[in-house]
Amino acid sequence: MESLLRTGEISDYPGAVNGLQIANSGRVSRIVAAVDACEEVIRESAKIPGTLLIVHHGLFWSGVQTVTGAHYRKLKAALDGDLALYSSHLPLDLHPKIGNNALLAKALGLTGIKPALVMKGQSVGVIGQVKAIKRENFEKLLSGAVGGDVHLAPGGPEVIKSVLVVTGGAGSEVVRAASLGVDAFVTGEGPHWSYTAAEELGVNLYYAGHYATETFGVKALASMIASKAGLPWSFLDHPTGL
Numbered sequence: 001m002e003s004l005l006r007t008g009e010i011s012d013y014p015g016a017v018n019g020l021q022i023a024n025s026g027r028v029s030r031i032v033a034a035v036d037a038c039e040e041v042i043r044e045s046a047k048i049p050g051t052l053l054i055v056h057h058g059l060f061w062s063g064v065q066t067v068t069g070a071h072y073r074k075l076k077a078a079l080d081g082d083l084a085l086y087s088s089h090l091p092l093d094l095h096p097k098i099g100n101n102a103l104l105a106k107a108l109g110l111t112g113i114k115p116a117l118v119m120k121g122q123s124v125g126v127i128g129q130v131k132a133i134k135r136e137n138f139e140k141l142l143s144g145a146v147g148g149d150v151h152l153a154p155g156g157p158e159v160i161k162s163v164l165v166v167t168g169g170a171g172s173e174v175v176r177a178a179s180l181g182v183d184a185f186v187t188g189e190g191p192h193w194s195y196t197a198a199e200e201l202g203v204n205l206y207y208a209g210h211y212a213t214e215t216f217g218v219k220a221l222a223s224m225i226a227s228k229a230g231l232p233w234s235f236l237d238h239p240t241g242l
Contacts, residue, residue: 001054001225004098005091011120012090015061022059022078022085028052031233033222035214037085041238042074046081054222056100056214058087088221093124093167098220100167101126104186104213107145110163117166117176125166127182132159135184135204142186146212148239153195156204160184167213171205178203188213189242211240 002008007018021037029050034041037055045053065071078085093100094115101124105113110128117125133141135152138160143150160183166173171190178185178201185203188210198205219235226233 001086001088001221004224005088005095005221007088007091010091010094010122013061015063016087016089017058017060018088018091019086020084021087022075022083024050024052024078024082024084028084028229028231031222031226031229031231032236033218033233034236034238035211035218036238036240037074037087038238039070039074039077041236042083042085043077044236046077046083049082051081052084052086052225054086054088054218054225056087056089056092056218058089059085088217090120090122090124092217092221093214094122095217098217098224100214100217101165103216103220104145104167105163105165107216108141108163108165108186110165116164116180117170117173119173125164125170127162127164127180129161130163132161134158135160138163138184138204139206142206142208146208146215148209148212150209151207153198153205153207155199156183156202160204167216169210171207174198174201174203174205177205186213210242 031052032045033054036057113128115123116127162182163184164182165186168188170187171194174194174197186206222233
């Protein structure tokens with residue numbers, strides 16, 4: 001996974017701590033994919049010893065923390081259940097084949113996909129073209145791709161041809177997204193002001209859910225690794241609705 005995702009080469013937020021966050025005894029019996037390393041996900045995954053849990057959001061987003069409360073309970077459940085935990089944030093977002101951006105773009109039928117929107121020295125999104133489609137119909141297409149509701153800030157043209165995809169919480173990048181000249185910007189969520197900014201900047205901004213837009217990568221990674229290792233895998237759905 002380190003080699004596949006180029007983990008050591010990709011810059012990320014300090015709290016991401018990409019890679020193996022918890023080791024187990026060294027033997028893996030199955031793989032579970034999930035978006036967040038929350039207490040419920042860890043407890044459920046640790047019920048079967050030897051599980052490798054692959055997540056997008058790991059344990060350390062709050063930085064250094066005392067081993068008390070929920071943090072203690074999560075670590076104890078993992079260690080008691082011989083659970084290994086692997087987390088990959090931006091490396092999994094950016095992967096050209098199994099990354100969140102690439103897979104969501106593919107699900108939307110985008111063509112001519114190329115990296116876009118530089119952050120931390122690397123492109124964190126992708127741009128692609130779509131056959132001319134009304135923005136209301138594109139909203140339905142996106143809703144089907146993520147399996148949930150989509151909220152639209154209808155600031156751009158009524159017919160969409162070019163789309164920027166940056167999964168997760170990238171709505172605050174709406175100004176830079178609009179500067180790329182796209183008709184639509186697809187992300188997970190954004191701050192309150194991003195809605196009116198999209199109107200003023202002339203771009204259609206789609207909020208498709210932070211959680212919902214980031215289920216693609218962990219599923220693809222778990223499936224790939226499980227296939228290579230000859231292990232069963234499953235996706236543990238614990239949606240936030242955000």
